Amino acid sequence: EAGVAQSPRYKIIEKRQSVAFWCNPISGHATLYWYQQILGQGPKLLIQFQNNGVVDDSQLPKDRFSAERLKGVDSTLKIQPAKLEDSAVYLCASSFGTSSHNEQFFGPGTRLTVL
Amino acid sequence: QKEVEQNSGPLSVPEGAIASLNCTYSDRGSQSFFWYRQYSGKSPELIMFIYSNGDKEDGRFTAQLNKASQYVSLLIRDSQPSDSATYLCAVLDAGGTSYGKLTFGQGTILTVHP
Numbered sequence: 001e002a003g004v005a006q007s008p009r010y011k012i013i014e015k016r017q018s019v020a021f022w023c024n025p026i027s028g029h030a031t032l033y034w035y036q037q038i039l040g041q042g043p044k045l046l047i048q049f050q051n052n053g054v055v056d057d058s059q060l061p062k063d064r065f066s067a068e069r070l071k072g073v074d075s076t077l078k079i080q081p082a083k084l085e086d087s088a089v090y091l092c093a094s095s096f097g098t099s100s101h102n103e104q105f106f107g108p109g110t111r112l113t114v115l
Numbered sequence: 116q117k118e119v120e121q122n123s124g125p126l127s128v129p130e131g132a133i134a135s136l137n138c139t140y141s142d143r144g145s146q147s148f149f150w151y152r153q154y155s156g157k158s159p160e161l162i163m164f165i166y167s168n169g170d171k172e173d174g175r176f177t178a179q180l181n182k183a184s185q186y187v188s189l190l191i192r193d194s195q196p197s198d199s200a201t202y203l204c205a206v207l208d209a210g211g212t213s214y215g216k217l218t219f220g221q222g223t224i225l226t227v228h229p
Binding site for chain 1: 158
């Protein structure tokens with residue numbers, strides 16, 4: 001079974017530029033999550049999709065971050081414009097559902113550096 | 116804001132010893148608790164989950180849950196250098212529109228030295 005795929009693995013941009021990350025979840029997983037993990041901290045949920053609908057985006061900085069999952073499969077997360085404090089690893093995860101028994105599987109992450 | 120706090124690290128133990136990792140959570144209604152391991156530069160991977168008060172054992176790992184004290188722990192017996200990683204405690208939101216949302220602690224760095 002293929003895991004969660006993410007690209008790019010690394011990205012370096014200057015502040016005020018824009019950037020986009022892509023995620024392809026495990027086949028058949030209806031729920032997709034985007035997390036931000038700043039160095040030395042645990043992952044923080046940015047947005048959660050159930051199929052192509054948003055379940056939770058309460059911690060997404062909507063003035064600069066956006067995400068979509070148009071066909072209920074792969075997803076993109078965009079930052080525009082980027083700030084220095086956006087430097088982090090962006091993790092995508094997926095799960096079959098949302099019950100307490102559904103394990104979240106994480107992709108390898110995209111390490112973003114904003115200069 | 117629901118909070119998950121882990122014991123500050125880093126934690127260093129000798130090979131063969133028991134490593135004890137602790138976590139407290141603020142939401143008394145939380146029902147499901149997870150321990151993830153994250154090697155440096157890698158993504159988190161699930162080690163164990165626990166729902167019921169008491170102990171749950173899986174090989175060298177034992178998770179302990181005390182809902183009255185809002186406390187969950189992970190014990191690693193016979194620690195090996197390969198156990199050296201960051202251990203993340205996560206609590207699952209189980210109500211309202213946040214169903215399925217994990218709140219993570221800040222992580223505890225464990226080093227097992229030979």
